[in-house]
Amino acid sequence: MKNSSKFIIFAPKKAKPFLLFYRKKLNDEANIEIEIQEMQLPEHSAVISTTKNLTGKAERELENILAGKELKTDESFIIKVSKEYSLVSARSFSGLLCGLAETYHQIKKNTGKPLLENSVSSPAVKNRFYHICMSGTTPNIESLIELMKDLKILKYNGIVIEFENKFPYKKHNSFLHQNHYMLEDIKKIRKTAKEFALQIVPLVQCLGHLEFLLKFDEFKGLCEKKGHVSSACPLKNGTFDLFKSFAGEILFAFPETKYFHIGADEVRVHGKCPECKKHEKKNGKYSAFAEYIKKVTNYLFEMKIIPMIWDDIIYRHYPDVRLDGLSKQTIIVNWDYWTKNTQKTSELIFVPGRIGITTSRKRMFDINKFHPPEQDGEKITYEASAFFEDYRWEKMKIYDFIKTKDFPATVKAFPVIEMIKSDGFVPAGASNVRKSLQGTENQDFLQRVLNNKAWGEKLKSSNVDFFIATSWGRGNSLKEPVFNMELMKYTLASGGYFSWNGNGTIEDYDEYFDALLNRLDQPKLSLSLQDLLKGLYSIRSGAFYSEVEKNLLPLKNSKTPFYQMLYLYCKNFLFSVRYESYMERLKKYIYRLEQEKNYPSQEKKQIQQTLETYKKQIQKIEKEAIKILIKYVVPEEASELVTSIFYYKKIEINSLLEIIHKSEQN
Ligand SMILES: [Zn+2]
Incomplete structure (x- = not known):
C-alpha cells in the first residue's frame, strides 16, 4: 500500500460505529483522512485501500483466509498487506474490531502513515x-x-x-x-x-x-x-x-x-x-x-x-x-x-490443607528498615504483605517453619x-x-x-x-x-x-x-512520560520538583484528557510536597509561638504570610481542578474530590493561623 494520509475502509455496516470513532481519532491525532464504505464482505472482514475500486480479488483472498487455519481463536485476527490493499479478517466481530484496533496502533507507530504490517495475532486470555x-x-x-x-x-x-x-x-x-x-x-x-x-x-x-x-x-x-x-x-x-x-x-x-x-x-x-x-x-x-x-x-x-x-x-x-x-x-x-x-x-504460602498466605520475612525481620542505603532523593518503600486476619500467626505451625533454615522459601x-x-x-x-x-x-x-x-x-x-x-x-x-x-x-x-x-x-x-499517545499536537515534555510518572511516586527532591514545574505549561495547554489530568496531578503533587515539608518543620516549634512571650514578632509574621500564601494557592488549585474534573466526573463527585484533597490542609492552616493570632494578643 502506498504512503498516503488518505485511505478508504471497506467494511460491513456493523463496524461503522467503531470506524467512526477510529476515523475521528486518526484524524485528530495523525491528520489522516478516512472514507468509510459500507460493503458486504465475507463475515468479520474489512479492506483498507487507497483506491475506490476494489476488485473481486480481495474478497476471494478473504474467503481463503477464513477457510484457512491461521485464525486460531474467535478473536484472532489477520492483517494481510499487499500492494493494492490490506485485509483485516477474524472469526468474530470482536476479533475484527481488535484487528482494526491493531491497524490503529500500527499507524500511530509509523508516525501517522498508513503503513501496515502483516500480522497474525491471538489473545493470550480469552x-x-x-x-x-x-x-x-x-x-x-x-x-x-x-x-x-x-x-x-x-x-x-x-x-x-x-x-x-x-x-x-x-x-x-x-x-x-x-x-x-x-x-x-x-x-x-x-x-x-x-x-x-x-x-x-x-x-x-x-x-x-x-x-x-x-x-x-x-x-x-x-x-x-x-x-x-x-x-x-x-x-x-x-x-x-x-x-x-x-x-x-x-x-x-x-x-x-x-x-x-x-x-x-x-x-x-x-x-x-x-x-x-x-x-x-x-x-x-x-x-x-x-x-x-x-x-x-x-x-x-x-x-x-x-x-x-x-x-x-x-x-x-x-x-x-x-x-x-x-x-x-x-x-x-x-x-x-x-x-x-x-x-x-514476596509472600509465602503455607498449605496444611488449604491455608492462605502469610507475611514475608523481609517485612517482619528487616533490621535495616530504619537505615536504608543512601540514595539521593528516593523514597524507599517496603513491600507490605498480607497477614492472616483471623489467626494469631505465632500460634500456627508457620511460626516453627519460619525458624527453620527453609525460610524464606521461594514461592x-x-x-x-x-x-x-x-x-x-x-x-x-x-x-x-x-x-x-x-x-x-x-x-x-x-x-x-x-x-x-x-x-x-x-x-x-x-x-x-x-x-x-x-x-x-x-x-x-x-x-x-x-x-x-x-x-x-x-x-x-x-x-x-x-x-x-x-x-x-x-x-x-x-x-x-508512546505510539498510542503520539499525536501531532503532542506536548513537549522535558523528560519521558514514564520517567515523570515514576518520579512522581518515588522522587522527593527539589531538583525533581523544578523539573516537574517545567512541564506544567505544556501539559496544561494540551487538549488530551490524559495530559490535562496529569497537569492537575502534577500541580497537586508540587503543592503537596512543598506544603508537607514546610509543615513538618513548623509543627515541631509551633508551641514556642504560643508559649514564649519574647518570640520575635517578625518571625511570626513571616510564618503567617507563608500560611496565607498556601491558603491562596489552595483556592487557586481548587478552582482549576473543578474546571478540569467537571468535564469527566459527575458534578457532585467532582466537587467532593476537590474537597477531599484540601480539606485537612485547610483545617491545619486555619488552626495555625489562629494560634499565631492569639499569641499576638497576649
Ligand atoms: Zn446473621
Missing part, C-alpha cells in the same frame, strides 16, 4: 475485562462512553460495571446518589457495548461492602452486627431479597448478560447475629456465608448466568470456609494487586490460581489499574503496569480464560475518592496490552504506549 467501581469520581455518561470505546482500541472485550448507587433502580432506591445515571444513559451503555463488542458484566455486592446502603436507617436492620455497616446478615431474608431486586433490574436492562459478579470480598463481619451464631456453632465457621453464596449463585445459574465471586474470603483470609456444593462452573476471581514478577512473590507468584484450579472451580485473575489506597498524590503507576504484566504472563502460562483489570474509586463508600480514569491511561492500556499478548517487556510496552 476474556479481558476492565472493571469500574462507581463509588467515587464516577464518570459522567459522556466520559464513560468514551472510556468504553477506548477499551476496544486497547483490545479489551468486556467491562465489569459496579454501579453501586448510580443505577436508576425503580425499587428500594432511596439511597441513590443525586448524580446517578438515568435510564437513557443505561441504554447508551448497552448500545455502545454492542457496537464495540464489549460484554457487560454487572457487579452487585451480595453481602459485604454494603456501606453505601446499610448506613441508611431504611436498611440498617440488615446489618450482621448492629452499627457495623459493611456487612449484611446472610440469614435475613431481606438481604437476599434486596440482592435479587437489584440484580433483577440490572439484568432487565442488560438482557445479554452472560457473567454476573456477586462481589463478596472482605466480608469480615460474620457469625455475630443470634441466628448466624447458632448456625456457625452447629455447622462451623463461615457456614452461613457459604450457604448464602450457594443460594446467590444458584439463583444466577437458574437463569443460565455464570456467577463470578472474589477469592479473598474463601482462599486467603479465612481458610475454614468450605464451599462444598458450590457449582464448579463458578468463576473465582483472585485479586492480587501487588505481585510484579511471575516467578517470585511462585499467584499461588491462589493453582488452588482454585485444583479445587475444580474456574479461575480468574484480577490486576489493578487504579488503586484506592494510593490516594490523590501517591499513585505508583509503574507498579500497576508491572502487576498487569505479571498477570498477563501468569494467565497465559496457566491457560486461564478470565482477566479483570480493576479500578477502584475509593476504598469503600465511607472513604475518600481517588482521581478519575482519564489520569490512568498508562495503567489501563497495560491491562489490555498484557492480557492480549501474555508477554513482552516493559520497554516493548512503553514503545506501544
